[in-house]
Amino acid sequence: xxxxxxxxxxxxxxxxxxxxxxxxxxxxxxxxxxxxxxxxxxxxxxxxxxxxxxxxxxxxxxxxxxxxxxxxxxxxxxxxxxxxxxxxxxxxxxxxxxxxxxxxxxxxxxxxxxxxxxxxxxxxxxxxxxxxxxxxxxxxxxxxxxxxxxxxxxxxxxxxxxxxxxxxxxxxxxxxxxxxxxxxxxxxxxxxxxxxxxxxxxxxxxxxxxxxxxxxxxxxxxxxxxxxxxxxxxxxxxxxxxxxxxx
Amino acid sequence: xxxxxxxxxxxxxxxxxxxxxxxxxxxxxxxxxxxxxxxxxxxxxxxxxxxxxxxxxxxxxxxxxxxxxxxxxxxxxxxxxxxxxxxxxxxxxxxxxxxxxxxxxxxxxxxxxxxxxxxxxx
Amino acid sequence: xxxxxxxxxxxxxxxxxxxxxxxxxxxxxxxxxxxxxxxxxxxxxxxxxxxxxxxxxxxxxxxxxxxxxxxxxxxxxxxxxxxxxxxxxxxxxxxxxxxxxxxxxxxxxxxxxxxxxxxxxxxxxxxxxxxxxxxxxxxxxxxxxxx
Numbered sequence: 001x002x003x004x005x006x007x008x009x010x011x012x013x014x015x016x017x018x019x020x021x022x023x024x025x026x027x028x029x030x031x032x033x034x035x036x037x038x039x040x041x042x043x044x045x046x047x048x049x050x051x052x053x054x055x056x057x058x059x060x061x062x063x064x065x066x067x068x069x070x071x072x073x074x075x076x077x078x079x080x081x082x083x084x085x086x087x088x089x090x091x092x093x094x095x096x097x098x099x100x101x102x103x104x105x106x107x108x109x110x111x112x113x114x115x116x117x118x119x120x121x122x123x124x125x126x127x128x129x130x131x132x133x134x135x136x137x138x139x140x141x142x143x144x145x146x147x148x149x150x151x152x153x154x155x156x157x158x159x160x161x162x163x164x165x166x167x168x169x170x171x172x173x174x175x176x177x178x179x180x181x182x183x184x185x186x187x188x189x190x191x192x193x194x195x196x197x198x199x200x201x202x203x204x205x206x207x208x209x210x211x212x213x214x215x216x217x218x219x220x221x222x223x224x225x226x227x228x229x230x231x232x233x234x235x236x237x238x239x240x241x242x243x244x245x246x247x
Numbered sequence: 248x249x250x251x252x253x254x255x256x257x258x259x260x261x262x263x264x265x266x267x268x269x270x271x272x273x274x275x276x277x278x279x280x281x282x283x284x285x286x287x288x289x290x291x292x293x294x295x296x297x298x299x300x301x302x303x304x305x306x307x308x309x310x311x312x313x314x315x316x317x318x319x320x321x322x323x324x325x326x327x328x329x330x331x332x333x334x335x336x337x338x339x340x341x342x343x344x345x346x347x348x349x350x351x352x353x354x355x356x357x358x359x360x361x362x363x364x365x366x367x368x369x
Numbered sequence: 370x371x372x373x374x375x376x377x378x379x380x381x382x383x384x385x386x387x388x389x390x391x392x393x394x395x396x397x398x399x400x401x402x403x404x405x406x407x408x409x410x411x412x413x414x415x416x417x418x419x420x421x422x423x424x425x426x427x428x429x430x431x432x433x434x435x436x437x438x439x440x441x442x443x444x445x446x447x448x449x450x451x452x453x454x455x456x457x458x459x460x461x462x463x464x465x466x467x468x469x470x471x472x473x474x475x476x477x478x479x480x481x482x483x484x485x486x487x488x489x490x491x492x493x494x495x496x497x498x499x500x501x502x503x504x505x506x507x508x509x510x511x512x513x514x515x516x
Contacts, residue, residue, distance in 0.1 A: 095374045095395075097389035099387060104379075108379040163375065166379070197257065209407075210403065237257070275462065276503040279506075282451060324418060331411075334412065365428040
């Protein structure tokens, strides 16, 4: 069913031609069941094929289509057009450098991820003959929520500390590190807590809770970060009591 | 300077967290008394009254009283220092965070030490 | 007002092959209601610092004798001091409500064998302690207890 027309004010930036980002306006007919991504796809297909943006699954599991819609970070495949008035402003994700149009530089995000060692760390690799490592439902509940992250980076756009402190690890990276710290199979909490307390310290988080407000998968990164702070303090305190290898 | 700050962060966060939790819980009652009951004349400092020097001194000089006073002074200072530091960061001061933070925490430390002296004097 | 984020925000360790536009903060800041609450929460830090030093002065005056103590408490009835205390009271309540809302989910699922209570129980417990301690404090300072 037609919803009439809506105006889209979209940020454009071509590094070969533009000194700085500019905007272009597109007025298009829209359908009542459209998401914002449908409108952007229509613009690219029918009006301006040069518009550049990331998207993939259309069902909020790949995390590709994050953009700012009227100043708020959203997954455009999950955001209904009917929630908005006659005009929408579409911008690349905030707090990230922009490569072109709505495509942001992701390598900084990947750098932060690698720092938290997001894999199972075990002192001795488990032999196949030992069989699978069993976990109870309770073991799983301790970290499952934090494993649901789809790396969409909306939380980085929402975080006031990410905007002003380039070294801060950020919500998703810390949540992922915490996910592994809470995994009963993992033995790398000491290593990760050293990272958490080092450069990019998790204590820079000011608990604005914006990351959890915008997370499309209810990961609750704010909860993860602040649980991680608590664990890091326990780890720090116990380091005075228990001798361990130098960090 | 940054390295020193990083080493102290867990302790600072703990003090700040307790500043919010315990400090806030304790401050409410104090502010109700001195901000509402006292100006309204419901309590007073006369010789037989609730806030008389003699009575408050007796209460304050107990071990629990000294601890409460210490918490009431020190913990809000740590909450305050930490949040002011974040205000600087939020307004573009991240590149100068280390000296700003250490200065603010030095102020909170000085106040906490003065509070220790104040309760010992009682 | 400039929306520029820190110029190095989310920048990669190795620069990319093409020039990038600098990072911008969200357009919805600072007027977004949640960001206003967050900013206010930060500004209460100024009041906490002031009230902390005010309390230090009060504690100090208690150690200096009756005359100084009486003068100190008499000064609390000055309109400026009343306004300051009431502003602090509003701030403290605001801080408590926001912090209590966020506190339960900041407890890890377990530390070793220990597990925290369910989140609604933690929240109820926080309010119970807050109201209970406040009532006790007021009762003691107003002479209802230990008169």
